Amino acid sequence: MEEKEWELKxxxxxxxxxxxxxxxxxxxxxxxxxxxxxxxxxxxxDLLRLAPGAIVELDRSTGEALDLYLNGRKFAKCEVLVMDEKFGVRITEILPPEEE
Incomplete structure (x- = not known):
């Protein structure tokens, strides 16, 4: 492991x-x-009645932006893409930092 010296002012x-x-x-x-x-x-x-093939309705409409989280915090909106048989996302909006 390389050590580095930092000069602080x-x-x-x-x-x-x-x-x-x-x-x-x-x-x-x-x-x-x-x-x-x-x-x-x-x-x-409802959870106990779930089985393979069951459909679960979500709170989003088709075409609506998805939430993108970074280390558990919502940070952007995005849209889904398919790239070479894998999913990806395109960031459409960066959200302002949450005030804590």
Whole structure:
């Protein structure tokens, strides 16, 4: 494992406005994406009656944008694509960060 020395300097608000932060060390961090087709609610009885071939109706219409999650947080809207017999998504909107 290679060690790197970082030189830290004291910053004030004006210093951070025009400087780019070095983010190269983050390039190999893995993130998990999930595209959610839709959701629904059911009773335990309905769940117990499910069998192969059962159809579950979801809350989305055909052509409606899907929610794209990044590490469990909704971050974009997207549409489904089929690419070489695999599904993919095209991002149509990046959502503003949630205020916590």
């Amino acid at each position: 004291e910053l004030n608000g004006a210093d951070t406005q025009d400087e780019e932060l070095p983010l190269d060390f983050l390039h190999d961090v893995e993130l998990e994406f999930e595209a959610v087709l839709g959701t629904t609610k059911c009773t335990v009885g």
